[in-house]
Amino acid sequence: MRVVTFGEIMMRLNPEGYLRFLQADKFEVSFAGAEANVAVSLANYGIDVAFATKLPTHEIAQSAINSLRRYGVDTSKIIRGGERVGIYFVEKGASQRASKVIYDRADSSIALAKKEDFNWDTIFEGADWFHFTGITPALGGDLPEICIDACQSAKKHGLVVSCDLNYRKKLWSREEAGKCMSRLMPYVDVCIANEEDAKDVFGIEAPDTDINSGKLNYEGYTNVAEQISARFGCKKVAITLRSSISATDNNWAGMIYSEGKAYFSNTYRIHIVDRVGGGDSFVGGLIYSQLMEFDDQKAINFAVAASCLKHTIEHDFNLVTVDEVLALAGGSSSGRVQR
Amino acid sequence: MRVVTFGEIMMRLNPEGYLRFLQADKFEVSFAGAEANVAVSLANYGIDVAFATKLPTHEIAQSAINSLRRYGVDTSKIIRGGERVGIYFVEKGASQRASKVIYDRADSSIALAKKEDFNWDTIFEGADWFHFTGITPALGGDLPEICIDACQSAKKHGLVVSCDLNYRKKLWSREEAGKCMSRLMPYVDVCIANEEDAKDVFGIEAPDTDINSGKLNYEGYTNVAEQISARFGCKKVAITLRSSISATDNNWAGMIYSEGKAYFSNTYRIHIVDRVGGGDSFVGGLIYSQLMEFDDQKAINFAVAASCLKHTIEHDFNLVTVDEVLALAGGSSSGRVQR
Amino acid sequence: MRVVTFGEIMMRLNPEGYLRFLQADKFEVSFAGAEANVAVSLANYGIDVAFATKLPTHEIAQSAINSLRRYGVDTSKIIRGGERVGIYFVEKGASQRASKVIYDRADSSIALAKKEDFNWDTIFEGADWFHFTGITPALGGDLPEICIDACQSAKKHGLVVSCDLNYRKKLWSREEAGKCMSRLMPYVDVCIANEEDAKDVFGIEAPDTDINSGKLNYEGYTNVAEQISARFGCKKVAITLRSSISATDNNWAGMIYSEGKAYFSNTYRIHIVDRVGGGDSFVGGLIYSQLMEFDDQKAINFAVAASCLKHTIEHDFNLVTVDEVLALAGGSSSGRVQR
Amino acid sequence: MRVVTFGEIMMRLNPEGYLRFLQADKFEVSFAGAEANVAVSLANYGIDVAFATKLPTHEIAQSAINSLRRYGVDTSKIIRGGERVGIYFVEKGASQRASKVIYDRADSSIALAKKEDFNWDTIFEGADWFHFTGITPALGGDLPEICIDACQSAKKHGLVVSCDLNYRKKLWSREEAGKCMSRLMPYVDVCIANEEDAKDVFGIEAPDTDINSGKLNYEGYTNVAEQISARFGCKKVAITLRSSISATDNNWAGMIYSEGKAYFSNTYRIHIVDRVGGGDSFVGGLIYSQLMEFDDQKAINFAVAASCLKHTIEHDFNLVTVDEVLALAGGSSSGRVQR
Amino acid sequence: MRVVTFGEIMMRLNPEGYLRFLQADKFEVSFAGAEANVAVSLANYGIDVAFATKLPTHEIAQSAINSLRRYGVDTSKIIRGGERVGIYFVEKGASQRASKVIYDRADSSIALAKKEDFNWDTIFEGADWFHFTGITPALGGDLPEICIDACQSAKKHGLVVSCDLNYRKKLWSREEAGKCMSRLMPYVDVCIANEEDAKDVFGIEAPDTDINSGKLNYEGYTNVAEQISARFGCKKVAITLRSSISATDNNWAGMIYSEGKAYFSNTYRIHIVDRVGGGDSFVGGLIYSQLMEFDDQKAINFAVAASCLKHTIEHDFNLVTVDEVLALAGGSSSGRVQR
């Protein structure tokens, strides 16, 4: 089984610990991006996975590639060229103080990539699954067309296509997103979203949900998934359910909607180490569970347990093994020392 | 609007993370002091604020000044001379282990300053508000007289005067404090205290309050504020209400007593990053809300939200903006990532 | 009063903060071992305590010795020779992610030590108490016989003997442990265990206890202690009671069974900094309380408060003073700043 | 005496110590730029100095401003707006391995600034000296015209104008530089260059100089300065003379050409801590010596001693005092401990 | 062109900077070994290279693998099993204080590997070159036979075989080394050594060389190479020439003996950052130059320039590109900043 993900990988810079940007005289350096994060998740589960993007030739870009190789992601499909690696700055929140992200990603090599940079027939050689997110077309330029190219090629080669809506208001307006994503969704077999995404991008909304409260509206989520599925013909729709008690403590759960039925995971109360990349780790778990042909309940349990663990790991990559996820999904959440 | 604060700025040395003093082979270095902390709060809110003190000419003192300039505090009123910068060591507690502070502040330049070092007419030029705390006269030597000088000059120039009682038992006895503070209070328009201060300094006490429990005695606090107001003629009395569940988790609230009426804020359950400077950040928020002429309820909400955020920030300075405080005071406490 | 503890001291290597092994490019270095940890606890309480072991002559071994001397442990009884210092790697868990320990301790100097390396008459000169744990005989080779030698000599010289069962499944099987420990237990006056130990080593079990739940089975623990006491004639049996809510939050309590009666401590809800060494710090507190002849209730309170504090301290050693433990045992658990 | 400098301030990111980019998982964060570095030098010498630029409103930009305020630079002339702070990455070389700089500065707020952003009459209020470098017009867009505006306004208000040629081949071609700088030079009273700059920008060349050898061609440099002075009418031309033995050891000297005569400093053999910003620190020393009206020999000695010290200081800013520079210029180069 | 190297990869632990072992409370963690270092060199030069060894399945071993993958080494030939990763501790010397290495490598997975663990026909599939060093057979157990197996298989498949003598007196005696290496040398086409190795292993000696002086005995080295070549029939013999002025400054050169003629490189005076792995980086450069079919003079120049650069890089891996090596070999040694 081979997966290809496609998107941007950025340099992530964050102050150490709980320091604010204004206090930092050091930044931790890592590399991340929605689709790269998914690739690393899958590589950690032992899946053959390649990440496609465009990156410059200089050492900063090489470091991005090395960060993927380190965890076993195939980087041979990465095009080299252009000038810059996108950057984002993360300030970790705590208690009532929210985390902050400042993006400096404009004009990166991938954002300026051209249609002809990518030969999808070659990229998808031997692949079974293609994943991208709504961030990739949102980068603008040729990217919407490149994504359509990719989806068409994927379908031609018989790949399953998954897409995480991942709406980013700083990258495009709701109208732009809605228009573009509506062109892409018909190729998508497995759609991942959170409730806000569905509303922001497609205006699909569950009644009576307050994302800042702790209570879940089970029916509402089912309804949202149903609507997405109905409108675009996705086989499965998965939704992450976060309720934020504070920047330090969150409740986390998920659901998958499949063949007219919704399956909900348990809810984990998480004491957060780093929540950036949480959604991507859910996708990583979900794709793995599809490749392994887990039944829907096991699939959502696996995906949520995987992403629960991500919240306890620094930086975006979800460095967990299948055994660790299965142990948690199986109920071992007490955190006793493993000797 | 221009504010002047006056007091000591010390070097703060603390082990990294949760290391105990005995384990430390590095100390984080910052500079802080009750009145300097208030000045930084105000500078972050965009207020023109100067901090007055006396500091040596060497590089350690220069670093103290630079730490204030960095955040926009006017340091041109600082007198240079004397030998040493006071020091305090902070060990961060966790769970049942309390934080520890060891002071090494005797004989600092400010503690040995002379009356003639400070020309208050010059210092208060263009100023609208003067703030000091009970720590400054507690430094001894000429400081009680210098504080009286300052208060008299402030009054002469029409400044509002605020004072945080801030009783420190290591600096003076209750008797000394009571005697000296009773001379200063008649100049004070806005008095800030916690319940212990009022009792320690003036013997003013609310019945039935156990500071180690989690429950607040609303009537008791109103009564304390009333007594202070009645005895010294303060226009407003503000009280911080901390209940310490553990070194890691505190409940935090505040009240303001104004024209015979008490206004209480919401109570925040805080997962603490660093609580030193929490009281000063309350004062910073309170003075800002007075300068902005917020009504009393909004004022106490702002001051408490500001100081709630301080507990999530390393070191003493409260590095938050007006927007961040307003967002929390307005109810956005879920800590969701700001992208 | 002089105590001697005997066992292995290893190099402990752990990534900084919550980094996983796979992310680490630095390890914090400390030295620890069940019996060494107890020695440091006692030294911090002002007790004259020596730690006996065998260590190489190189600088890594010297660093192990220095780490003990630093906190006042007498290291003059340590034999020098052999090739290696055992190592263990610790990865700190968080929330639902469990802590991990990887051992690399085979063939250390102490594991390969010979009976003739230790002259117990000399080692016990002037001593009143001897402590070891089940880990020491589990190291294999001559160690079971060396432990028996030590116990016999201790008895000959009139020392009280305490033993923490500390079953380690990576070091020996339950059968081996049961057989060997059954030979040693007749010399033991004070036995320390957790419920799992008793079951693993001796098949002694309390009915209906789920160590992953939060509820304590008071009668069950009493029953286990009774059985141990009855089978081997121990004067006192102490049991630690941990319920793991998550890797970050644990409940922690203890009991002591003495002359047919069980005394339980309060239960502390602990927000964990580092829980490795928690059991050893309980033993340290327990031995201290026996040396001080505290009554049984005070003894268990002291031991549990001591080990509660350990959970808030980085690395294995419990760097607390008698005053700090007494303050917590006396009810001061709110963690207010000590100025 | 008041100085204004104008240009870009960037975020500087460098791995710790001698780590290569490929090894870094932390970057040290500082802020720097040719003209900002000069401003900090002057502030450290006690000169009233303002830095003008355009910066976004976010926290990364605020950190840049704070880094200037910290050392006493007036930042009130900085315009806020635009999206990004330029970034450059520095990898410190050693011995035969050269240092590397990777720029990511395109589309910064200042590079996209508009003519109308800057009101030079206001900016130059009360100023005596204006400094900029060839990097500022090289940023492109409106910058060449903004620089001409600034120069004209400076002249109108009677300011002395200094310019460091600072040719950067990554920003513009030699032709572009020559054309633009030839328009600006007529306003320049004091020109600073290294021999490469003069050749790259104006084709002015000294015969027989090999910048990689250690020998200085005194006559050649005099000739270059003469030509610059003759062509553009500068009153003084100063040239830095670096001979690079290795990335670790450099010889460093300078000359000033004034009224037909060249004055050379001593040559310092420097064991380098950080050489980035070395040229800017020379300019800082030179401007100071002009403001102080040092004679030409003393001026070049001061400027070279100042910049010699810079090479021993981490990051771009030259954090030295007048006394320290004078001591070195006066011959005290043995580095004995100052107690 | 594909290269396979075979040997041990260990965890390297070193204190930060110039701290001694006794001062360290942190270790930098990297992974290294003579043959792994060569593999990384080659991967950095763009060569397809696999490293073969045996490693456990735990996270410490996985980290070793990840450190190779990060730099592009194929790790698919690594066998998983056994218990431990060998460790070595490095203390960096300075000036008159020598660097120290403490090995803790006994009983690693590779040292205990069995002949049947390695299927050389599979491992050498598609390969052109096989490299190992004298350390691998010195690990004992089955390793000498495994090396003979490997050499025979390499020859059968037409691979060039290179071997670095790398005598380690802590691993085996001169007699053992001589006996074993004499069996392996007949398979070796390219032999690398330093003068001590040749003497230690084979008793081959150049007259009058004092490795602690700075002078090179050109004839002596030629003579040593001639003897090696003559005795074992190697096509090329390369020798590294180090003269140690101090722990901080070394002279470094090399020679290659080929078809009866010796070619010497320039000598570099190196200010050292980290000299561990210097010899391996020479081998990496040499193998690259053979794969590229450089002439002998160019080959030795490349190998020495490559290893000169290694001395300026932290940890064992030589993270340089072909361009960087060629630039230095081409004479650009002044270390001027590359912008």
Next chain:
Amino acid sequence: MRVVTFGEIMMRLNPEGYLRFLQADKFEVSFAGAEANVAVSLANYGIDVAFATKLPTHEIAQSAINSLRRYGVDTSKIIRGGERVGIYFVEKGASQRASKVIYDRADSSIALAKKEDFNWDTIFEGADWFHFTGITPALGGDLPEICIDACQSAKKHGLVVSCDLNYRKKLWSREEAGKCMSRLMPYVDVCIANEEDAKDVFGIEAPDTDINSGKLNYEGYTNVAEQISARFGCKKVAITLRSSISATDNNWAGMIYSEGKAYFSNTYRIHIVDRVGGGDSFVGGLIYSQLMEFDDQKAINFAVAASCLKHTIEHDFNLVTVDEVLALAGGSSSGRVQR
């Protein structure tokens, strides 16, 4: 053989690496003092050594004690009491930038100690050698009298007395020093000085010596030693000979004058890691060589080699073994890796 040293131990705070005070937001913490440094040297050589002083009871003071215990110094003679531990700040110089030391040591516990705090008969029990330096009486208050007490008691008990003149101009004037030290010198058997000390304290001067040049005036030093010996009757006078090429490179040698004859060591060219404590490490080596009854040439060689090594070690303590010193003194200065 047992040695007692007496003086102050301070907290040393220094920025990391080459950062200036103004840049530091972390300080490395260690503890040091002239006599404490000597004690640690001797403990490392295996000598039974106690350090006497007075220190507070708080954790900062306890850390000072622990830093001595760690390296094996007997701290049982330390009196507890008073308020503060003296502090000094060290900024490491480089190249032409000198290191800086800022003292904040006034009113430490030892400086305020009283005559009756020290019972010298008890302190000297079992001791053979007493060492102090001119810094101890320079602390003022009772210290001069306490030193005389100590010397008299030492003589009474038959101890050899050594004193390092160690003149500190910030502590006392030349006149005060001369007067006090002249009272103490008659008790001193072994006097250690540098040429400046002799001149500053006693006006004893060698003609024609420029301490900033690199040349040694052998006759001059002999003459100084002769004068000291003649005036006070010391048996041996040892002088350290430093010539400072830069803050990074120093020449270092020493001489001992004994029975009318001067013995000079070799001169070491040292590339410095940390030179603070260099003189104390010379004393440590000298006392060791006297206790071992080395002949005068071997003694001076040992002391200079020991202190040469100190310059390569971070912080004040000279963490070297007898074997390491002997190896260097025996000529092994090339710094080759010790495997």
